[in-house]
Structure formats: structure tokens, C-alpha cells
Amino acid sequence: MRKPIHELVEAQYDFVVAMRRYFRTFPEIGGQEYGTQKKILSELKAIGLEPRQAAGTGVIVEINGSKPGKTVAIRADIDALPIQDEINQPYCSQHAGLCHACGHDGHAAMLLGIAKVFKAIQAELAGTIRLIFQPSEEQFPGGALDMIADGAMHGVDAVIGAHLWQPLEVGTMGITYGPMMASPDQFTITVQGCGGHGSMPYQTVDPIHVGAQIVLALKTITGSNLSANDLAVLSMGVFKAGDAFNIIPDSAVLQGTVRTFSQSARETIFACIDRICTGICSASGATYTLESCHGFPPVVNNPQVAGVVATVGKEVLGESQVVELSPAMVGEDFAYYQQQVPGCFMFIGIGNKAKGITYPHHHPKFDMDEQALAHGVEVMVSAALGLLK
Template identity: 75%
Template sequence: MERQIHELVKGGTDYVIALRRQFHTFPELGREEYETQKKIMAELKSMGLEPRPAAGTGVIAEIKGGKSGKTVAIRADIDALPIQDEINQPYRSQNPGVCHACGHDGHTAMLLGIAKVFTAIKDELSGNIRLLFQPSEERLPGGAIDMITDGALRGVDFVIGAHLWQPLDIGTMGLTYGPMMAAADQFTITVQGRGGHGSMPHQTIDPLYVGAQIVLALKTITGNNVNANELAVLSLGVFKAGDAFNIIPDSAVLQGTVRTFTQSTRETVFASIDRISSGICAAAGATYKLESSFGYPPVVNNPEVAKTVAKVGAAVLGKTGVLELNPAMVAEDFSYYQEQVPGCFMFIGAGNKEKGIVYTHHHPKFDLDEKALSYGVEIMASAALQLMNE
């Protein structure tokens, strides 16, 4: 049946590419994917399926095999980003300030291609395929939880998903056999001092100076407080204080992100942020407020499911085309599905320097080598078939 899948994927290449370009031309932000949802529903109905709305602007559909067996869910995220598209292509975004600069247009098209493959051979399947078109992956709290609440994983035995990945060359794929992507959290520290004239600092408590000490001290946490065997990143992206060169401000605001793979490391980092902020502010006579926002949990692949996916990937791309990656510190709400059932998330190489496809994800000139779409369809379809038979 793998050969049959290969031929069906080959025959559906133009269909998937055309869909990807249409979704790229008319992108929609998370929780606003109304036209995207309509298009997905229409395509699935044309295949004889009975899709239903889920999680507001998402879609769930089932392909029932001719024989009983396991159910494998395949997930695609469908939302775009608030970025102005700058690619010089006929499928450039027509929606100002909105762009599929992360590849979700390709994910959506690939899952529709997978649907077309499995509807053609459904009578031969020993099991079922659950299609999950998820909204709002880019916006916290994400759409995965709502999809699960709407029954996305009810009766599911395995779940797989993929991200078209520009850093990997076309013709390759990457995955891990454990932690794959990090938990992504945010913090805000507001330092309250006492403002005054720049010529009389002795009458003030300078929150900019206090904040600068906090910045330097926070950068020691991953080296001094986190176990050397654990992965953790702490980065600051915002430091705001004052509006005039000769006025010491009343307050300063620092914002940053924390990326970890275990709950214990997450707790260690945030406890250290609080302790450092408290100590430095107390020493200077300032006060502070720490606000923490916890994002998606880490993506952790089930080793056995990952082995199945890697074996299929090697059959499609060749053994050298399957790469075992180091965990990435970016985040994905696919993790919520993996907390419920065994699953695997993979990267499908979509970069191509020869074609000028070199701009990374979330860049206004981001694009992908569309040959990756067929690879993604075949790998995920074949992996799902293998998982149904395990």
C-alpha cells in the first residue's frame, strides 16, 4: 500500500501546491480563520467526508477505514501571522498586515492532500484517520486545548504532526526521540523607584539603574542555578524606562522569555527571577512586581512513534535524509495532544539556497520550497498507515 500512497501523492502534487498558494494569498490570523475554515470544509465535503467545525474556526473530519483498527490523528495548524508579506510571488498575501510567514499554509494544504490520499484507499484501511485542522497556534493560549475539548482525541491511539522547516534543506526531515521543542513562558518585572531631576540623583531611587542590575543578574541564572544537564534559555527583549534625558523616571519595565523542558527547571528559573529581583530592589530601596505568564508545555516525542516516523522518512527520503536533531527552544502547542496520547512531531526540510529560500520563519520574505509539500504528505500518510498496523 506504500507504493499506492506514493503514486497518489505524486498525482496530487499540483492540487496541494495550488491549495498552499491560495491559503498564502488569503491568510487569516488566529481565531479569525473564517474563510480558511470554509475552504477546508468545502474541500473535505468534495471528497465525500463529513467535516465539522471545532474550536471556533477549526475543523475535524474522520476517514473511516473498511476494516476495524486503530485511529491515528494528523494535525495541521491553519493560522497566519500579523506580518506584512514581502515575497515577490504571484501568491503574495492580499490581506494587508497578515502573512503566512511560518508555513501554516503548507501545513493546511498537506493535510488536505493526505485526506485525498486516504479517501482514495479508505476501503483498504484497517483503522481510521482523524484530520485535525487547528486554529490559533501562534496566539496564546493556542487552539489545541479547544480542539481537544471538542473531541479531537476521543478514541485516538496516536497523533502525528509536522512543521515545514526552512533551516533544514529540501529533501531532509528532522526529529527527536524525546524532547523536541521547549515550553515557552513570559515574565514582566516592574521596578518602582522614585523619580526626580537628573542633577540630583541623591533625592531619587533610580529604577533604570536598579533594572540594569537585574538584567545582568538574570543572565547568571541558567549558568548558576540550572542543573548543567538541563536545557534552559532566559532572554530579555524589553527594557523601558523614562522619556527625557534629564529626568530620572519613577519606574522601569523589563520583559523576557524563559524556555525549558521540565517543570522542575521552569520552577527553578522563575524562583530565581523572583529572588534576584527582590534582593536587588531591597538593596536599592525600590519595590518590584513580577508577573509570570506560562505558555505551551514542551513537545516531547514518544520514542516508539518517532522510530516509526523515522523509518518511513528513510523510505521516502533515504537514510541520509532523516536527521536526529537537538531539541529546539521554540514552542508549539502540539504538546497538548502529546500529553493525551503517544505522538511524534517532525520537521520537514523546506529551505533551498539555490532558489533563494533562505529567510527564516516569521520573516516578511519567508517562503518555502514547494517540493517539501509532497514529502510531507507522503511521510505523514505512510507513517499513519504504519501506526494503524502496529
């Protein structure tokens, strides 16, 4: 079946590229993917399938084989980011302030290509392929839970998904046989002090000084309170206070993120954050509030499913082109599907230094080597066929 699948994928390559460029040109953010959904529904109906709307702006469609068998789901996220597109390409975003700067345009396009390949071999299938076009991956709490509530995982035996990945060169694939991506949590600390004139700090409780001490102390948590075997990151992203050079403000706002792979590490870090804030604020005469938002669970690949994916990846791309990765500290709501059934998430390389495709995810000049789209389609089609067996 390898050669026919490769030929089918090659025959759909121009279509997949065209779809990717369409979605890049007309991006929509989570929960507002109305035009994206309309396009997906139209393309699926055009090839003789019967898709249905799901979870507001998502789509679910099945390709039922001529023989009974297992059900394998393949998921793609379809939402864009609130970023101004800065690529110098004809498919630059036409929606001001919105951009597919993460690769979801390619994910949606690949899944449409996968639909066309499976439709072409439908008579040979034993089992069912379910395709899940999911909205709102970029926004907490993510669109996966809504898709699951709308039946996306009902009767599914295994699920796979892929992320087009700029750190990997085109022609390569990355995978793990366990932890793949972390839980992305966030927190906000509001330090309440007492403002006053910059020339008389003794009359104030300076929230900037207090906040600075908190920031420095937070950076010691992972090294001092967790085992070296615990993968964890704590980073600060926001420190806002004051509006004038000579006025000590009343308050300061600090925001950061915590990335972990275990519930115990997550609990330890948040307990330490609270304890540090209590101690420093108490010693300084300030008060504080701590708000936390727990994100997706960690993405943890099922070893058996990952084994099937890795095997076909080596057949498609070459033995040396499939690499086992260290877990990434980014997050993905694909984890919710893996809580329902065994699953595997993979990275498909899209970087190409020779072509100047080097900008990272979430950068306004992010782009991809589109040859990766064919790699992703062929690997996922082949992996799904392997899992049906």
C-alpha cells in the same frame, strides 16, 4: 503500498501547492480563521468527506476504513501571524499586516492533500484517520486545548504532526526520540522607582539603573543554578523606560522568555528571577512586580511512534536524509495532544539556498521550497498507515 502512495501524492502535488498559495494569499490570525475554515470545509466536502467545525474556527474530519482498526490522528495548525508580508510573489498576502510567515499555510495544505490521498485508498483502510485543522497555535494558551475539549482526541490511539522547518534543507526530515521542543514561558517585571530631573539623580530611585542590574543578573541564572544536563534558555526581549533624555522616569518594564524541558528547571528559574528582583530592588530602594505566564508543555516524542515515523521517512526521503536533532527551544501546543495519547512531531525541511529560500520563521520574507509539501504529505500518510498496523 509504497509506489501507489508515492503516485497518489504526486497526483495531488499541484493541488497542495495551490492550497498553500491560497492560504498564504489570504492569511488570518488565531481565533479569526473564518475564511480559512470555510475553504477547508469546502475542499473536504468536495472530495466526499463530512467535516465538522470545532473549537470555533477549527475543523475535524474522519476517513473511516472499510475494516475496523485503530484511530490515528494527524494535526495541522492553520493560523497566521501579525506581520506585513514582504515576499515578491503572486501569492503575497492580500491582508494588510497579516502573513503566513511560519509555514502554517503549508501545514493546512498538506493536510488537505493527505485527506485526498486517504480518500483514494479508503476501501483498503483498516481503521480510521482523523484529520485535525487547529486554530490559534501562535497565541497563548493555544488552540489545542479547545480542540481536545471538542473531541479531537476521543478514541485516538496515536497522533502525529509536522512543522515545515526552514533550518533544514528541502529533502531532509528532522526528528527526536524524546524531548523535541521546549515550554515557552514569558515574564514581565515592572520596576517602580522615583523619577526626577536627570541632573539630580540623588533625588531619585532610577528604575533604568535598577532594571539594567536585574537584566545582567538574570543572564547568570541558567549557568549558576541549573545542572549542565538541564536544557534551558532565559532571554530578554523588552526594556522600556522613559520618554525624554533629561528625565529619570518613575518605572521600567522588562519582559523576557524562559524555555525549559522540566518542571523543576522551570520552578528554579522563576524562583531565581523573583529572588534577584527582591535583592536588587531592596538594595536600591525600588519595588517591583513580577508577572509570569506559563506556556505550552514541552513537546516530547514517544519513542515507539517516532521509530515508525523515522522508518517511513527514510523509505520516502532516503536513509541519510532523516536526521536526529537536538531539542529545539521553540514551543508548540502539539504537546497537549501528546499528553492525551502517544505521539510524534517532526520537522520537514523547506530551506533552499540555491533558490534564495533562506529567511527564518517569523520573518516578513519567509518562504518555502514547495517540493517539501509533497515530502510532508507522503511521510505523514505512510507513517499513519504504519501506525494503523
